[in-house]
Amino acid sequence: MSVKIRAVVLVLALIAGSLSFAHLHDLAAAAGQTGWKAWAYPISVDLLLVCVLHRLRGDRSMAAWFWFLIALVASLGANIATAGVLDLDHVPPWLRVVVAGWPALAFLGGTLLAHQPTDHTPAPASEPAPVVDRAEATEPPPAPEITTPEPAPALLVAAPAVTVPPALVDHARKVATEHRTRTGTDIDTATLRARLGVPEDLAGAIVAQLA
Numbered sequence: 480m481s482v483k484i485r486a487v488v489l490v491l492a493l494i495a496g497s498l499s500f501a502h503l504h505d506l507a508a509a510a511g512q513t514g515w516k517a518w519a520y521p522i523s524v525d526l527l528l529v530c531v532l533h534r535l536r537g538d539r540s541m542a543a544w545f546w547f548l549i550a551l552v553a554s555l556g557a558n559i560a561t562a563g564v565l566d567l568d569h570v571p572p573w574l575r576v577v578v579a580g581w582p583a584l585a586f587l588g589g590t591l592l593a594h595q596p597t598d599h600t601p602a603p604a605s606e607p608a609p610v611v612d613r614a615e616a617t618e619p620p621p622a623p624e625i626t627t628p629e630p631a632p633a634l635l636v637a638a639p640a641v642t643v644p645p646a647l648v649d650h651a652r653k654v655a656t657e658h659r660t661r662t663g664t665d666i667d668t669a670t671l672r673a674r675l676g677v678p679e680d681l682a683g684a685i686v687a688q689l690a
Contacts, residue, residue, distance in 0.1 A: 499554060500525070502561040509567035510578035520578070523585045524553045534592050546588045553581065643684050651675060651685045 503521030512520060528550040534543045561567070565574070654674050658666040666674075672682035 496525070499558055502558045503554070505561050505567065506557045506574075507578055509570050510575045511570075512578060520581065521557075523582060524550060524557070527585050527588055528554060530589055530592050542591065546592060549584070549588060643681065643688060647675070647677075648685060648688055652689060655689055 500521040503524055504517050507520035508517040527546070531543060531547040531550050535547060560574075565571070651671060654671065655666045658664075658670065658674075666686075668679070668682050668686050671686060672679055675682065675685070677685070
């Protein structure tokens with residue numbers, strides 16, 4: 480809202496409030512409330528209306544709307560009554576009763592609006608925060624245990640048997656005999672392998688048969 484519009488609204492509120500205030504004062508004075516009491520009536524009506532409007536911003540209950548209607552009827556009725564609908568020189572008795580009972584009604588409405596809670600739903604109880612030990616909070620968490628997988632058992636593979644020809648065994652025996660006669664010791668696998676020119680596994684198999 481711009482500043483000009485706010486100024487216009489403020490001037491309009493002052494004019495309307497002043498006229499309504501004067502009408503309420505004139506009606507109260509015509510009903511027999513003279514002196515300062517006639518000035519107090521428009522104040523009580525306007526204050527009750529302001530309290531109700533403020534309450535309706537956060538509470539739309541039936542009680543709030545009820546007191547809004549009471550304040551609106553009191554303000555609007557007083558303004559209409561001073562427009563020539565009633566003879567202010569001869570005010571009817573029922574109007575004098577209404578004006579005389581208004582202070583008690585306004586006090587009751589204001590008190591109820593001030594003490595009535597806006598929310599009847601109880602707030603949920605907050606759970607207490609868990610107590611954390613400082614020693615536990617500062618201590619680093621234990622490292623996860625690393626499990627080393629066990630190696631799979633090796634498969635036992637039987638070595639294939641080496642077949643030695645009988646002729647080769649006879650020739651090797653002659654070589655071994657000649658080596659024992661010449662050196663006085665048994666021939667070893669490396670020497671036999673070198674003399675025969677055979678693979679190492681075959682030489683081992685021949686030595687095992689010569690033993």
